[in-house]
């Protein structure tokens with residue numbers, strides 16, 4: 001809703017009220033229409049101020065309304081009425097003015113912002129464009145290049161930058177509403193013609209065509225198939241080339257192409273899913289709102305390799321004091337230098353002072369005795385990790401939470417090395433740990449709700465998207481990656497090349513295809529895991545049995561490459577060739593093509609033509625099928641957990657929503673039918689056998705994703 005009061009004698013104060021972000025729901029829009037009419041028709045009112053309650057101006061249109069039949073007054077004419085008003089209207093911007101909220105402010109004649117406010121048009125991150133005049137008014141106000149940047153990136157700007165760009169007229173450190181009312185009193189006699197942005201022409205850019213060609217090229221490169229950024233460029237071009245009314249028509253036309261698009265639905269699903277994973281639950285019934293986190297004042301990190309260094313930086317950047325431990329003096333000094341460098345660069349990027357003194361370095365484990373929480377990040381070896389957990393149990397004060405950064409090892413087994421397994425939890429970071437947003441919080445069968453709550457809260461404090469999952473081999477992310485990788489290898493056996501598979505996946509929207517990713521992370525990483533699983537031993541990759549393991553189909557292709565030190569970028573050759581060890585630019589490798597031909601001939605395999613559709617179906621549907629098994633096992637509480645893990649940790653394209661959302665978009669029936677088709681062709685590949693939960697969802701009419709949890713509950717209760 002919107003409230004009207006008259007203040008300072010002649011100022012009509014309209015305050016938006018719709019916690020938590022004063023989103024422009026139908027009720028709020030009606031409230032604005034009513035209160036603006038009242039202010040404009042009240043003779044005592046000489047000028048108007050619009051503000052938001054609870055220290056926030058407005059978070060934009062109500063995203064929750066997007067999936068429903070739109071009701072209430074539309075935004076565009078509502079904002080037109082404000083702009084056309086004969087009394088000056090001043091926007092008092094506190095906290096946030098985003099999307100439709102900033103468009104509302106752009107319809108006002110003046111904008112006053114608090115110094116801590118953030119402003120932006122983030123619609124593109126929801127698969128949309130600013131459709132309440134933002135694409136037409138912002139370029140007229142701040143020029144085309146600056147408007148293109150804000151609208152195609154959706155980035156938020158500070159009040160200081162907004163003042164510099166000309167979006168706001170004044171910035172205050174004091175009470176924004178008071179400042180706006182004082183300002184409104186001062187302009188009540190001013191002419192408003194020039195203040196009506198839509199009346200102004202768009203400042204002509206020096207070379208319009210070059211500017212827009214450049215912008216279009218840029219968004220096409222970064223968008224990886226997302227359509228909204230392209231439409232944003234087209235809409236701003238209309239502002240630079242058409243009269244306002246025509247430009248508004250173009251904006252409306254382009255928005256119509258986006259609003260119901262699959263991509264917009266996927267991106268809006270991600271918006272809510274990212275918030276839903278914070279409301280975690282465990283099979284024991286423990287939940288986010290019934291489990292109190294433990295306060296953490298001092299943390300410690302054991303093992304300062306690549307991951308340990310990143311984790312130390314992520315912790316210190318929250319303001320926590322951190323003890324960083326590495327047993328070897330030389331490695332400790334190298335780590336200190338690396339961590340200090342990362343902290344300085346991070347501080348520079350964020351425009352704050354580096355927090356170097358928050359981190360202390362030590363070779364002696366005793367130094368972590370008084371830590372509230374310890375994260376172990378030593379080499380991925382069970383025996384070594386068990387030893388560290390035994391030592392920590394002996395050294396740490398009672399109640400210290402013990403966390404492990406393992407990416408696949410058994411949390412329960414590690415916890416059993418300590419007298420208090422309830423204080424043990426997995427905190428699985430992704431490289432680089434101070435950059436990647438995802439944190440898998442892995443609870444064991446005896447992890448207490450309090451240790452999970454504490455890890456989740458610490459994850460949020462580090463700016464991570466934290467997802468609570470159960471303990472199993474590979475947890476969620478790596479467990480689903482296995483069938484995905486396995487099928488990529490099978491596709492090579494059946495006739496594909498790494499280039500073809502990667503092209504299909506990159507056109508789908510992945511930043512990197514599976515083989516380029518494998519070369520980046522190093523083929524030896526997977527090789528070590530396969531050896532630990534008893535799947536890869538010298539000599540096993542030859543002969544007829546080479547392609548069978550534990551009674552199922554297996555591809556030794558990657559093992560054969562590793563036996564020849566083809567570990568990828570680090571050795572300058574892997575699935576692709578690179579100009580030198582450590583090279584980044586991949587080129588198709590003729591050697592690998594003839595190696596594949598020889599391999600197929602040796603195993604009596606006949607190459608056949610494989611198209612992109614088959615690549616996507618075999619790689620993604622097996623991953624999705626494993627996702628359904630994970631839901632059936634209760635390792636993930638809901639599809640949102642899986643989707644956020646893949647969007648924030650494995651480069652799944654956000655405009656595709658995530659593997660489980662994508663399955664819903666393709667149609668569960670189709671996914672089931674294709675899995676059955678491939679399983680029939682490859683009965684020796686159990687990952688292709690459709691999961692019971694998938695069958696149950698199809699049998700119950702393929703309900704929309706937000707209703708899957710009901711079916712999961714039923715299936716699990718019958719297990």
Ligand SMILES: C[C@H](O)[C@H](C)C(=O)SCCNC(=O)CCNC(=O)[C@H](O)C(C)(C)COP(=O)([O-])OP(=O)([O-])OC[C@H]1O[C@@H](n2cnc3c(N)ncnc32)[C@H](O)[C@@H]1OP(=O)([O-])[O-]
Pocket residue numbers: 020021023059060061062063064075096098099100101103122123126128129130131132134272275276
């Ligand atoms: C015509 C026009 O051109 C178009 C078409 C549009 O305008 S499209 C809309 C454009 N606007 C946006 O893209 C802004 C989206 N919101 C955000 O970026 C962030 O929310 C935030 C504002 C920076 C606050 O972040 P936060 O971290 O402090 O809290 P939170 O947990 O995120 O949010 C707190 C709670 O508020 C809910 N919420 C936030 N913004 C909302 C919105 N615009 N509509 C509905 N709910 C919203 C959110 O789901 C959560 O709910 P719950 O989980 O508690 O039930």
